Amino acid sequence: MTALIELEHVSRTYPLGTAGVQALRDIALQIQAGEFVAILGASGSGKSTLMNLIGCLDRPTTGRYFLEDVDVAELDHDELADIRNEKLGFVFQSFNLLSRTSALQNVELPMLYAASRSGARARRTRAMEALELVGLAGRADHHPNQLSGGEQQRVAIARAIVNQPSLLLADEPTGNLDSRTSADIMKVFQSLNQRGITVVMVTHEVDIARYAQRNVVMRDGLILTDEPVTDRLDSREELRRWQQAEPPAVLTS
Amino acid sequence: MNVFNATQIALHALGRNKLRSALTALGIIIGVGSLIALLGIGHGARAQVEAQVASLGENVIQVSPGSLSKNAVKLGLGSSAALTLEDAEAIRQEVPDAVAVSPEVKIKTQVVSGNRNWSTEIYGDSPDYFTIREWDTAEGETFTDQDVRGATKVAVIGQEAAEELFDEGEDAIGEIIRIRNVPFKVVGILVAKGASASGSDQDDGIIVPYTTALKQLIGKQTGLRRIYVQAANLEVLPIVEKKVIDLLRQRHHIEAGSDDDFKVRSQLEIAESATATARTMTILLALIASVSLIVGGIGIMNIMLVSVTERTREIGIRMAIGAHRRDIMRQFLIEAVTLSALGGLIGIALGSSAAKLLTALAQWPTLISPDAVLIAFVFSAVVGIFFGFYPARKASRLDPIEALRYE
Numbered sequence: 001m002t003a004l005i006e007l008e009h010v011s012r013t014y015p016l017g018t019a020g021v022q023a024l025r026d027i028a029l030q031i032q033a034g035e036f037v038a039i040l041g042a043s044g045s046g047k048s049t050l051m052n053l054i055g056c057l058d059r060p061t062t063g064r065y066f067l068e069d070v071d072v073a074e075l076d077h078d079e080l081a082d083i084r085n086e087k088l089g090f091v092f093q094s095f096n097l098l099s100r101t102s103a104l105q106n107v108e109l110p111m112l113y114a115a116s117r118s119g120a121r122a123r124r125t126r127a128m129e130a131l132e133l134v135g136l137a138g139r140a141d142h143h144p145n146q147l148s149g150g151e152q153q154r155v156a157i158a159r160a161i162v163n164q165p166s167l168l169l170a171d172e173p174t175g176n177l178d179s180r181t182s183a184d185i186m187k188v189f190q191s192l193n194q195r196g197i198t199v200v201m202v203t204h205e206v207d208i209a210r211y212a213q214r215n216v217v218m219r220d221g222l223i224l225t226d227e228p229v230t231d232r233l234d235s236r237e238e239l240r241r242w243q244q245a246e247p248p249a250v251l252t253s
Numbered sequence: 254m255n256v257f258n259a260t261q262i263a264l265h266a267l268g269r270n271k272l273r274s275a276l277t278a279l280g281i282i283i284g285v286g287s288l289i290a291l292l293g294i295g296h297g298a299r300a301q302v303e304a305q306v307a308s309l310g311e312n313v314i315q316v317s318p319g320s321l322s323k324n325a326v327k328l329g330l331g332s333s334a335a336l337t338l339e340d341a342e343a344i345r346q347e348v349p350d351a352v353a354v355s356p357e358v359k360i361k362t363q364v365v366s367g368n369r370n371w372s373t374e375i376y377g378d379s380p381d382y383f384t385i386r387e388w389d390t391a392e393g394e395t396f397t398d399q400d401v402r403g404a405t406k407v408a409v410i411g412q413e414a415a416e417e418l419f420d421e422g423e424d425a426i427g428e429i430i431r432i433r434n435v436p437f438k439v440v441g442i443l444v445a446k447g448a449s450a451s452g453s454d455q456d457d458g459i460i461v462p463y464t465t466a467l468k469q470l471i472g473k474q475t476g477l478r479r480i481y482v483q484a485a486n487l488e489v490l491p492i493v494e495k496k497v498i499d500l501l502r503q504r505h506h507i508e509a510g511s512d513d514d515f516k517v518r519s520q521l522e523i524a525e526s527a528t529a530t531a532r533t534m535t536i537l538l539a540l541i542a543s544v545s546l547i548v549g550g551i552g553i554m555n556i557m558l559v560s561v562t563e564r565t566r567e568i569g570i571r572m573a574i575g576a577h578r579r580d581i582m583r584q585f586l587i588e589a590v591t592l593s594a595l596g597g598l599i600g601i602a603l604g605s606s607a608a609k610l611l612t613a614l615a616q617w618p619t620l621i622s623p624d625a626v627l628i629a630f631v632f633s634a635v636v637g638i639f640f641g642f643y644p645a646r647k648a649s650r651l652d653p654i655e656a657l658r659y660e
Contacts, residue, residue, distance in 0.1 A: 055573075081572065
């Protein structure tokens with residue numbers, strides 16, 4: 001079986017000044033379906049550029065990128081948009097939900113842009129299923145400003161998986177969350193991964209990367225190391241530990 | 254994404270900034286409102302002029318004395334005394350399709366009735382005059398051919414002249430009025446006709462048989478002021494016109510190549526010149542209103558550009574989850590068109606109310622035609638598309654990566 005993602009000699013240069021900035025230098029990377037990969041690196045290491053490329057938001061300057069055997073470099077704007085809609089789900093650091101729009105409507109949004117149209121009732125049902133999967137079915141009518149950061153991120157995850165993508169891309173998904181809520185989000189990722197969804201996550205936090213199966217470390221536009229995680233964290237274990245560490249509730253008079 | 258979803262999103266977005274949307278639409282409301290009101294005024298004026306011209310009678314040509322040339326000096330219209338009673342008689346005899354002919358003479362003089370007096374126009378006409386001008390009497394009868402033959406001293410008076418010469422409620426029929434000291438018996442009072450296309454009051458006048466006028470009031474040597482000729486129908490009108498011209502040239506011994514010493518105008522030409530003025534006014538008013546509509550459109554463009562900038566991140570999100578460029582474009586275009594079309598609808602309502610108010614308060618004739626309403630609405634929608642296009646295109650061309658990063 002061929003890989004879900006296959007990058008061959010991929011470079012990305014941004015035109016800046018006379019020389020240009022080389023954000024990625026001749027990268028080769030393969031990710032199989034069903035993997036949970038964390039891409040690590042400091043800012044400026046090229047991990048965000050790599051993320052944008054994998055996410056079909058950008059195209060390599062040179063080299064080839066195959067997503068499910070489709071050469072992305074040859075696609076136009078609309079075809080890329082369709083791939084993002086059908087095969088990819090995005091989760092961002094700052095959640096990027098539409099404000100003043102209910103959680104349910106936010107989750108329905110990708111279906112509105114789908115090439116295969118579904119009816120209003122079918123959209124609603126699927127959006128509710130996705131919200132149930134992230135444990136937020138009870139908050140469907142809430143607007144983002146009525147939800148906590150962790151809840152907003154879970155709505156964003158529901159939105160990312162509602163079109164049943166083969167790949168879930170997360171760009172610093174826990175960057176704006178505390179450690180306890182981060183563990184919550186990682187639990188969602190791990191359970192989605194167990195259901196067969198491939199997860200690629202960009203982070204600069206080593207702790208968070210330990211929830212993944214495989215860590216790709218980048219520096220200066222190159223892949224520094226690429227190895228499986230030996231001491232993988234289980235989100236259930238971590239959450240149990242958090243619960244025990246919490247001081248028991250004390251009634252005050 | 255279908256148009257229905259896109260419209261929902263657009264309405265949602267507009268609803269978020271109600272005051273801003275309302276103020277933006279206000280530009281279009283004022284533009285369309287003034288367009289509707291001003292077109293209403295222009296059309297009303299034109300309809301009034303057309304009604305007045307029609308009231309002169311259809312299929313009618315007027316023959317007036319032309320310019321008299323004395324030693325190559327042209328003395329202007331009416332200077333020639335060329336039109337005679339014999340000319341009128343010849344037209345009646347020799348132009349078969351001329352169903353009604355009325356020679357006309359006119360003087361302005363003082364009229365006395367009892368202890369009242371009034372200066373007014375005295376017209377000498379034939380009974381055909383009333384047919385030609387489609388003018389009925391409100392009371393009494395018009396005079397007859399017999400009165401013309403016998404040069405009877407009878408008069409048919411206009412509504413306004415009747416009001417000046419007789420007391421209210423007084424029965425004028427059968428009363429005697431004195432025109433230049435000649436007693437005339439009033440046989441009829443005409444229905445009111447209002448102002449003519451040229452603005453003079455048609456009801457202020459007295460009509461007597463032309464023979465009587467020539468014999469008692471003017472003197473035979475005077476030329477005719479005008480000859481009215483009515484053709485059998487509109488189709489033969491040009492033939493009648495041609496025949497009248499040929500006949501008069503022949504009778505006046507005008508050589509080929511020389512100018513006529515008379516002038517023939519059909520009612521059609523008079524109508525055209527009168528409505529042309531009203532049309533020019535309408536176009537001018539519409540132009541002024543269009544300028545304000547365009548200003549309103551620029552307002553929409555301005556707000557849409559602000560909106561695109563404010564919602565850069567939203568655009569980025571939509572693109573990241575699979576929106577095509579045309580989806581984004583459509584969303585913003587629909588917003589702009591919704592603003593302008595809603596403004597257009599409100600403007601149409603306000604504009605027609607304003608026109609009605611003008612009619613009620615200032616007695617201006619206004620006419621809101623369905624055409625004008627349709628044009629105004631389409632125009633406002635087109636303004637929305639035109640001025641919404643650039644911001645929408647700008648939105649659709651955003652780079653999703655940049656847009657997502659936008660703070």
